Amino acid sequence: xxxxxxxxxxxxxxxxxxxxxxxxxxxxxLVLLPLLSVFIYGTSKGLGAxxxxxxxxxxxxxxxxxxxxxxxxxxxxxxxxxxxxxxxSRYDFWGRNAVIVTISLPTAIPTAVAGFALLLLWGPYGTxxxxxxxxxxxxxxxxxxxxxxxxxxxxxLAFGVIKPVFDTMSRSLEEAxxxxxxxxxxxxxxxxxxxxxxxxxxxxxxTFARAVGEFGSTILxxxxxxxxxxxxxxxxxAKFNEGQIEAANAIAIxxxxxxxxxxxxxxxxxxxxxxxxxEA
Amino acid sequence: xxxxxxxxxxxxxxxxxxxxxEKTGVAASVRGISKRFKKVPVLDDVSFDVAEGESLxxxxxxGSGKTTILRIIAGLEQPDNGRVILHGxxxxxxxxxERGVGVIFQSYALFPRMTVEKNIAYGLKxxxxxxxxxxxxxxxxxxxxxLEKHRKKYPWQLSGGQQQRVAIARTLAYKPQVLLFDxxxxxxxxxxxxxxxxxxxxxxxxxxxPSIFITHDQEEALELGDRIAVLNDGHLEQVGTxxxxxxxxxxxxxxTFLGAANLLLGVVTRGNVEIGTARLPAEKETRRxxxxxxxxxxxxxxxxxxxxxxxxxxxxxxxxxxxxxxxSFVGSYERLNVRLDLAHRPQTGEPTAPLxxxxxxxxxxxxxxxxxxxxxKPEANTTRYKPGDRVAVGLTSFSLLPNYTLARQR
Numbered sequence: 001x002x003x004x005x006x007x008x009x010x011x012x013x014x015x016x017x018x019x020x021x022x023x024x025x026x027x028x029x030l031v032l033l034p035l036l037s038v039f040i041y042g043t044s045k046g047l048g049a050x051x052x053x054x055x056x057x058x059x060x061x062x063x064x065x066x067x068x069x070x071x072x073x074x075x076x077x078x079x080x081x082x083x084x085x086x087x088x089s090r091y092d093f094w095g096r097n098a099v100i101v102t103i104s105l106p107t108a109i110p111t112a113v114a115g116f117a118l119l120l121l122w123g124p125y126g127t128x129x130x131x132x133x134x135x136x137x138x139x140x141x142x143x144x145x146x147x148x149x150x151x152x153x154x155x156x157l158a159f160g161v162i163k164p165v166f167d168t169m170s171r172s173l174e175e176a177x178x179x180x181x182x183x184x185x186x187x188x189x190x191x192x193x194x195x196x197x198x199x200x201x202x203x204x205x206x207t208f209a210r211a212v213g214e215f216g217s218t219i220l221x222x223x224x225x226x227x228x229x230x231x232x233x234x235x236x237x238a239k240f241n242e243g244q245i246e247a248a249n250a251i252a253i254x255x256x257x258x259x260x261x262x263x264x265x266x267x268x269x270x271x272x273x274x275x276x277x278x279e280a
Numbered sequence: 281x282x283x284x285x286x287x288x289x290x291x292x293x294x295x296x297x298x299x300x301x302e303k304t305g306v307a308a309s310v311r312g313i314s315k316r317f318k319k320v321p322v323l324d325d326v327s328f329d330v331a332e333g334e335s336l337x338x339x340x341x342x343g344s345g346k347t348t349i350l351r352i353i354a355g356l357e358q359p360d361n362g363r364v365i366l367h368g369x370x371x372x373x374x375x376x377x378e379r380g381v382g383v384i385f386q387s388y389a390l391f392p393r394m395t396v397e398k399n400i401a402y403g404l405k406x407x408x409x410x411x412x413x414x415x416x417x418x419x420x421x422x423x424x425x426x427l428e429k430h431r432k433k434y435p436w437q438l439s440g441g442q443q444q445r446v447a448i449a450r451t452l453a454y455k456p457q458v459l460l461f462d463x464x465x466x467x468x469x470x471x472x473x474x475x476x477x478x479x480x481x482x483x484x485x486x487x488x489x490p491s492i493f494i495t496h497d498q499e500e501a502l503e504l505g506d507r508i509a510v511l512n513d514g515h516l517e518q519v520g521t522x523x524x525x526x527x528x529x530x531x532x533x534x535x536t537f538l539g540a541a542n543l544l545l546g547v548v549t550r551g552n553v554e555i556g557t558a559r560l561p562a563e564k565e566t567r568r569x570x571x572x573x574x575x576x577x578x579x580x581x582x583x584x585x586x587x588x589x590x591x592x593x594x595x596x597x598x599x600x601x602x603x604x605x606x607x608s609f610v611g612s613y614e615r616l617n618v619r620l621d622l623a624h625r626p627q628t629g630e631p632t633a634p635l636x637x638x639x640x641x642x643x644x645x646x647x648x649x650x651x652x653x654x655x656x657k658p659e660a661n662t663t664r665y666k667p668g669d670r671v672a673v674g675l676t677s678f679s680l681l682p683n684y685t686l687a688r689q690r
Contacts, residue, residue, distance in 0.1 A: 176389035178376040179354050180403045181454060190402070194393040 038256055042249035053250040061227050062235035063254060069143055069231065070211035073150030074158075078204045081158030082196070086188075089166040100163075106155040111216030114152050118145070118221050141223035146231060149217040154210045158203030165199040202266055209262040213255065296424075296452045296487040306368075307332045307490035308353065308458045313362035315348055322348050323359070324514045330458065335484055335491040337505030339498060341537070345514040346494040350460050353492065355379045366457040382451025382489075386463045388443045390435035396446050397422070397431045403454035421449040425483070440468050441476050448480070452487060459484075459491040465500065477503055498538045502526065510534045526580075528679050535578040535679070542584070542651045544577040544622075545683060553577055553680065556622030556649075558600035565680045579678035581615070584653035586671045588663065596674035603648065604669040614660035618673060619648035 043050050053059065088100055106114065122129040122139045129140065139145055169192070177187040215233040222229035224238060232251050239248035308330040315323040323345045330336045338346045351357035353364055355376030363372045371379045390399050398405075400421050404414045422431050425445035435443055444464065451459060464480070465473040481504060484491055493504050501508050502522045509519040510533070518530040529535035532543065546555040548569040553560045555577060569575060585596040592598055599620070606617040651673070665671065 170387065170389070172385045172387055172389040173391065175354075175356050175376070176383065176385055177391075177402075179356070179379070179381055179383045180406070180450065181377045181380065182402075182406045183377060186406045190406070191391055194391075 035256060038249060038252050042246070042253045045246060049246060050250055050253075053244075053247045054254065056247065058226050058230070059235060059247065059251055062230050062232045063251065065143060065146070065230065066212050066232040069146040069150055070208050070214075072147050073154060073211045074204050074207045076147075076151055077154055077207050078158045078200060081156075081160075081162050081203060082200065084159050085163040085166045086192075089163060103159055104156045106152055107157075111153050111214065112220065115149055115217030115220030118148055118152065118217065122148070122221075140221055141225070141229060143222075143229060145221040146218055146229060149221045150211040150214055153214055153217055154207045157207045157210060158200075161203035161206065162196060162199045165196055169195055198269075201269070205262050205266050209259050212258060296455060296489055305332050306330070307334070307366070308492070309363075309365040310349065310353065311363045311365065313349065313352060313359045313364070315345070315352065315357070315359050322514050323352075326362070326511070326514075326516050328509050328516065328519050330490045330492060331506075333488040333490055334506045335481075335493065335504060337501040337508045338492060338494040338511055339496070339501040339505075339508050339537070340494075340511030341496055343513075344511045346496075346511050347462060349511070350383075350462055350492065350494050353458070354381050354383050354460055356383075380454065380457045382448075382454075382456030382459045384444065384447045384451065384459065384461045384464055386466050388435070388440075388447040390443055390446055390450070392435055395432050395434055396427055396438070399435070399446055400449045400453055402450060407454065417453055421452055424452075424487075425449045441472060441479075444476065444480075448483065452489070456489060459489050461491060461493040463495055464493065465495075465497075473500075480504070502538070508538075510537060512537070527677065529578060530681075532576060532578065532681055535681075540581050540652060542579050542581065544649065544651075546575055546577050548573045548575055548680075555599070558620070558622050560599050560675070560678075561597055562678075562680065565678070569680065569682070574683040576681040576683045577678055578681060579675050581652045581654040582613075583676045583678060584618070584651065585674045585676055586616070586618070586653060586655070586663075586665070587674070588665075588669065588671055590672055592672055592674040593676075595676050597676075598672060598674045600673055602651075602671055602673045604665045604667050604671060605650065606667055607665055609660075610654075613657065614655045616653045616655065616665060618651050618653055618671065620651055620673060621648050 084103060088096060119140060120126050122132075122145070124130070124133050124138065124140065126140075129138075132139065139148070173191050173195070174187050177191045178184075182190065213233060214231075215237070218231055219234055219237070222231065222234065224230055224234050226235075226238070230238065232255055236248045236251050236255075239245075239251075306329050310329075311327050313323050313326045314321070326345075326349060328336070338349060340346045348357060352359050355371070355374060355378075359372070363370055365371065366379065366381070391402065394402065397418055400418050401414045404417060409417075418431075422428055425448060427442060427445060427449070430438060430442060435446070438446065448459070461480075465476060468476065477500060493501075495501055495504075505522055507519060507521055508525045510517040510525060512531075512533045518525050518534045520528075520530075525534055526538050529538065529541070535541040535543070544555050546553040546560070548554075548566045548571055549559075550571060551561065551563045551566055553562050553566060553575060560577070566575075585592055586602075587593075600622055602618040602620045604616055605619050608615050653673075
């Protein structure tokens with residue numbers, strides 16, 4: 001039977017279910033099944049086993065460390081992104097485009113290279129680290145190093161979300177505020193910032209999601225010391241290498257769920273975010 | 281549909297007008313303002329005053345520099361030369377927030393995340409006024425602009441006209457030195473525009489705050505302005521009352537920008553203007569010209585009077601004979617294209633003599649000078665013309681402008 005013969009049988013478009021099927025068929029082995037197997041394998045020995053590997057001291061520490069370091073990296077990058085977006089969209093200066101490209105650069109750099117670069121700068125024999133080590137200060141192989149690495153690799157994310165909103169925001173709102181008598185700070189606080197709320201929230205979520213999962217740079221700068229500098233992704237890697245698949249899997253489930261939640265918020269909050277940025 | 285805005289009865293205890301420090305009668309003054317953008321001159325030595333309680337319209341085509349003037353007065357732009365003086369105080373070097381002017385932006389620029397109330401209270405809030413004072417002022421202003429039902433709404437829930445009223449109330453809250461309206465009706469449809477224009481005019485008469493409007497719409501300018509300043513390519517062509525600029529335009533640009541105008545070239549001779557063979561008596565108008573000087577005769581279509589015989593009305597000065605070329609009915613009036621015979625001098629008692637020089641049979645043979653005339657309906661209905669009719673043409677009023685041979689010689 002020729003396909004063309006069935007194409008429009010009784011007004012039924014065969015192309016619709018076929019193309020949807022093909023799309024899902026491709027996604028299945030590449031995305032859906034790997035995710036599914038994390039959940040199936042992690043719970044295959046019962047919820048009790050899952051729970052005990054999750055509540056192991058090392059596991060909890062790794063999760064906490066990941067959340068805390070990602071939190072501070074997010075705080076820094078959102079504030080900096082906001083500031084940089086303001087400066088770069090409000091002032092024109094020589095080399096402005098070069099700065100924009102530089103801010104966006106860390107996304108293109110392999111994370112291992114980022115970690116290596118941080119080591120070269122802050123490590124015990126690094127350019128700046130050499131100056132610090134005589135005072136007994138050591139940044140590398142501490143949680144601070146993890147924050148530094150997270151800041152580096154998630155640097156452009158919040159900026160990238162906030163900058164376009166700044167660019168499209170009508171200047172007349174800020175000008176109106178100024179003619180009414182507001183100082184720059186009052187204008188920023190009462191007029192500019194409320195319009196950016198949506199962009200700040202989505203920028204922060206993106207940054208946090210990316211930082212929690214960071215592996216390549218963290219493994220180089222943290223030293224991967226259990227109960228000291230071992231983040232959740234490093235814990236998965238370490239446990240897997242030790243053959244403790246269940247321990248690795250429990251954390252993997254938590255991380256997968258976390259990113260799932262964050263992306264759902266981002267996705268479903270889109271309408272709300274668009275309302276936030278729209279102008280009357 | 282559109283709520284007619286009834287104004288709240290006058291309360292002598294409430295004044296939205298700025299507190300005057302000097303009694304000069306001048307609210308705002310722009311002195312010799314010049315401005316270049318990247319070496320392109322935008323404003324060239326512009327000066328004008330706005331009197332207390334007056335509304336002045338800056339009228340000009342797009343690119344004439346009118347928005348730049350407004351932004352310079354508001355402090356959003358710095359002039360290269362010149363001063364801005366508000367109520368006797370030189371504010372040229374003050375930032376926008378210290379000038380106390382109220383700008384009504386074309387987009388209204390209401391704060392999207394604030395309600396009507398909060399928008400209006402903003403100026404008082406950033407001035408750290410007490411809550412009680414804020415609430416009282418907002419209450420009065422909301423009443424003034426008739427938005428009682430909408431006080432809790434957000435800007436996007438309001439119509440264009442309502443948003444505009446919020447924008448005005450928001451500036452009145454801090455008693456602005458002067459109100460600046462940037463193309464206030466540009467974003468609205470034609471009907472709403474006319475309606476809002478009257479509302480704003482009534483509101484301004486009530487609050488007595490001096491205002492500057494900018495617009496490219498001549499009808500709007502004539503209706504809104506106590507005085508009109510016509511701006512062309514960065515310089516002021518004329519400042520005057522609507523009657524002045526319309527009936528006595530100082531330049532050709534003013535004449536043609538404000539409504540339709542006919543333009544003929546002539547020469548002054550002993551109290552007359554000679555245009556070709558036509559001789560127009562103009563004792564008063566020619567006084568400031570010397571004999572033999574080349575002039576431009578400017579007159580509006582409605583100033584043309586036509587007669588099928590020599591009997592032009594008393595108020596009409598005879599110009600020449602002509603032939604009706606086209607008659608069209610344009611709604612409220614009738615428009616006629618007339619070709620003037622300026623090569624043949626009409627003798628007395630020769631109103632409809634053959635016009636040797638005017639031929640309109642075939643397009644290529646068309647000679648004679650075209651002018652446009654309009655007649656109100658009653659007149660058009662009494663005396664009907666059809667193409668080809670011969671008429672005597674006269675003028676009830678006109679103005680003479682010097683005809684410089686070099687462009688831009690003023």
